[in-house]
Amino acid sequence: MSDTVPIAPKPDEIAPRRAGDKVLDAAETLFYAQGIRAVGVEEIVNVAGVGKPSLYRAFGSKDDLIVAVLQRQEGGFWSRLDEAVAAYPGDPRAALTAYFHGAAERSKQPGYRGCAHSNAAVEYPEESAVRVEALGFKRRQRERLTDMAAAMGADDPQALADELLLILEGIYVTRQVHGPDGPAQRAGEAAEALIARRLGG
Amino acid sequence: MSDTVPIAPKPDEIAPRRAGDKVLDAAETLFYAQGIRAVGVEEIVNVAGVGKPSLYRAFGSKDDLIVAVLQRQEGGFWSRLDEAVAAYPGDPRAALTAYFHGAAERSKQPGYRGCAHSNAAVEYPEESAVRVEALGFKRRQRERLTDMAAAMGADDPQALADELLLILEGIYVTRQVHGPDGPAQRAGEAAEALIARRLGG
DNA sequence: CAAACAACGTACCGATCGGTTACATGACCC
DNA sequence: GGGTCATGTAACCGATCGGTACGTTGTTTG
Numbered sequence: 068m069s070d071t072v073p074i075a076p077k078p079d080e081i082a083p084r085r086a087g088d089k090v091l092d093a094a095e096t097l098f099y100a101q102g103i104r105a106v107g108v109e110e111i112v113n114v115a116g117v118g119k120p121s122l123y124r125a126f127g128s129k130d131d132l133i134v135a136v137l138q139r140q141e142g143g144f145w146s147r148l149d150e151a152v153a154a155y156p157g158d159p160r161a162a163l164t165a166y167f168h169g170a171a172e173r174s175k176q177p178g179y180r181g182c183a184h185s186n187a188a189v190e191y192p193e194e195s196a197v198r199v200e201a202l203g204f205k206r207r208q209r210e211r212l213t214d215m216a217a218a219m220g221a222d223d224p225q226a227l228a229d230e231l232l233l234i235l236e237g238i239y240v241t242r243q244v245h246g247p248d249g250p251a252q253r254a255g256e257a258a259e260a261l262i263a264r265r266l267g268g
Numbered sequence: 269m270s271d272t273v274p275i276a277p278k279p280d281e282i283a284p285r286r287a288g289d290k291v292l293d294a295a296e297t298l299f300y301a302q303g304i305r306a307v308g309v310e311e312i313v314n315v316a317g318v319g320k321p322s323l324y325r326a327f328g329s330k331d332d333l334i335v336a337v338l339q340r341q342e343g344g345f346w347s348r349l350d351e352a353v354a355a356y357p358g359d360p361r362a363a364l365t366a367y368f369h370g371a372a373e374r375s376k377q378p379g380y381r382g383c384a385h386s387n388a389a390v391e392y393p394e395e396s397a398v399r400v401e402a403l404g405f406k407r408r409q410r411e412r413l414t415d416m417a418a419a420m421g422a423d424d425p426q427a428l429a430d431e432l433l434l435i436l437e438g439i440y441v442t443r444q445v446h447g448p449d450g451p452a453q454r455a456g457e458a459a460e461a462l463i464a465r466r467l468g469g
Numbered sequence: 470c471a472a473a474c475a476a477c478g479t480a481c482c483g484a485t486c487g488g489t490t491a492c493a494t495g496a497c498c499c
Numbered sequence: 500g501g502g503t504c505a506t507g508t509a510a511c512c513g514a515t516c517g518g519t520a521c522g523t524t525g526t527t528t529g
Contacts, residue, residue, distance in 0.1 A: 100393065101393060101394060102305075102390070102391055102392070102393055104303075104305040104306065104391070105305065105391075105392075105393075105394075180393055181390075184445075185441055185444075185445055186390050188444055188445045189303070189382075189387050189390045189391065189441070189444060190303055190305070190306075190390065190391060191303070191306075192301065192302060192303055192306075192381055192444070193302060193306075201445065202445055205445040205446060206446070209446060209450075209451075226454055228451075229442075229450065229451035229453070229454045230451070230454050230457075230458045232438065232442055232446070232450075232451040233434065233435050233438030233439065233442060233451050233452070233454065233455060233458055234434050234435070234438060235438075236437065236438045236441040236442050236445075236451075237433065237434030237435060237436075237437045237438040237441075238434065239441065240386055240390070240437040240438075240440065240441055241430075241433055241434060241437050243386075243389055243390060243393070244385075244386055244389045244402065244403055244406040244437075245406060245407070245410060245433070249410075249430065249433075250410075250429075250430035250431070250433040250434050250437075251434070252430070253427060253430045253431050253434065254434060256431075257431045257434055257462060260461065260462060260465050261458060261461060261462075264461050264465075
């Protein structure tokens with residue numbers, strides 16, 4: 068994830084989840100919707116329907132909980148990217164193009180608030196475990212895009228990847244400040260143009 | 269401003285500034301460097317070297333102070349944009365290109381942390397005076413870019429402006445998550461490419 | 470059946486949050 | 500000198516912050 072709105076925690080009647088899982092669900096939803104610093108642990112445990120010690124038994128501290136939420140959300144990003152890649156076997160250019168069109172589309176959904184990791188980095192500008200986790204994902208994201216640019220046959224994979232990253236982060240933030248009908252809707256086309264310029268076609 | 273690092277409050281020995289001005293200076297520096305929610309009023313008045321009542325006499329509340337800081341910072345953005353426009357009279361395309369190259373260059377300076385208004389919108393996702401102020405600037409920014417795109421002779425000024433906004437917000441955020449040698453350095457070239465695609469040349 | 474253990478919630482902790490009050494001080498102006 | 504205005508000091512407010520001591524419950528295990 069890291070750029071989709073968390074699905075509402077499902078009722079735990081079918082699979083009686085542990086208190087820690089409920090905390091993680093609640094924290095993910097609340098952090099994404101309201102921002103990390105704006106959400107207190109009290110509110111998290113209330114929404115999760117558990118006691119405060121359950122949070123601290125499972126995660127040790129609010130910071131550790133934040134990191135755990137970010138780690139879970141990172142998986143979502145890779146899932147969606149891998150999905151696009153799998154949809155166009157042997158054609159990383161088509162995969163990446165599809166991914167950007169999909170990202171623009173996803174940004175229209177209500178409650179969308181961009182990339183949780185980027186938001187976290189903005190909320191935690193000073194050195195901290197949260198920032199380390201957020202920046203770590205961003206580095207892996209950049210590496211992966213660079214690899215894909217190389218696989219596309221770009222002369223300068225890093226340059227192409229970085230140009231696409233500008234668009235990607237642009238989606239995340241413009242959606243938040245300009246709404247669902249803002250610049251983010253041009254992202255697919257813009258990404259295609261930047262790819263075409265460095266690859267031809 | 270809104271994307272340059274605040275200059276350190278100058279010593280008030282020459283022009284004995286009012287307490288409210290010192291508060292505004294300190295708040296601008298602290299908010300930009302550490303984030304808004306991370307800074308308490310106590311720290312602000314300490315750095316400003318004034319008493320807490322001075323803050324509340326001048327601004328009424330922390331929220332009002334935040335709004336005042338954002339309003340001051342907005343002026344900086346218009347100054348820099350107007351400067352680029354003035355440097356290329358009658359050539360909005362050259363002006364905008366220069367602006368993007370300049371923005372990429374500025375993003376390298378230490379302490380750069382992107383656009384204060386975008387950051388504020390991330391920190392305040394729920395309706396509030398702060399968010400209203402931040403989003404108001406972002407709307408004016410988009411309108412101005414659209415006007416310039418129209419002046420360039422773009423067939424679809426809104427489309428070009430929005431593509432450039434993706435790059436612009438991309439600069440702001442990628443600098444924060446990827447550092448001064450990250451994707452932001454490709455912004456000038458990317459902006460030129462997107463402009464050329466819609467204008468020819 | 471009972472001891473042991475894991476999981477959990479109630480109630481509380483000190484610290485800090487944004488904001489306020491009362492008052493002393495000093496510069497300026499007539 | 501007396502008044503006004505802007506300021507700083509310091510103590511304080513209720514609310515909320517992240518975090519914990521401790522007792523209760525429910526299940527397992529002998």
